[in-house]
Amino acid sequence: MRFLRLLGTAAQAEGLLLRRQGASMGRAAMFGTAAAGFGVAMLALLHVAGWIWVADHHGALAAALVLALLDGVLALALLLLARGQPDPVAKEAMALRDQSLGLLVAPASQRPPWESLALDLGGLVVQYLRNRR
Secondary structure, three states, rough: OHHHHHHHHHHHHHHHHHHHHHHHHHHHHHHHHHHHHHHHHHHHHHHHHHHHHHHHHHOHHHHHHHHHHHHHHHHHHHHHHHHOOOHHHHHHHHHHHHHHHHOOOHHHHOOOOHHHHHHHHHHHHHHHHHHHO
């Protein structure tokens, strides 16, 4: 039974980990796309207004340099905002999965005989399912 409990715990932790990672990647993609859309619209308007203002006061070359600098700063800010944040729940799920799987591959001398048999049968079932695909 210990084998099945450990395998079940590892599967639940893996499922939680995958759900959390998927949600995190989805949020990052959504916010990154929204930021890119608003950034393009804002930059188009700022470019027009900035070009007119700077070109009137300092000339066309200065206008191009100022706009290039502002574009670089905005691009850096958007890249920093799009970075993923570490998820403590996903980290704990990964640790629980690794611990459960580590206990499954513990030396056979620490297992009761029936558990070694169950582990061998489980390995055969997994191998059969892999070969079936």
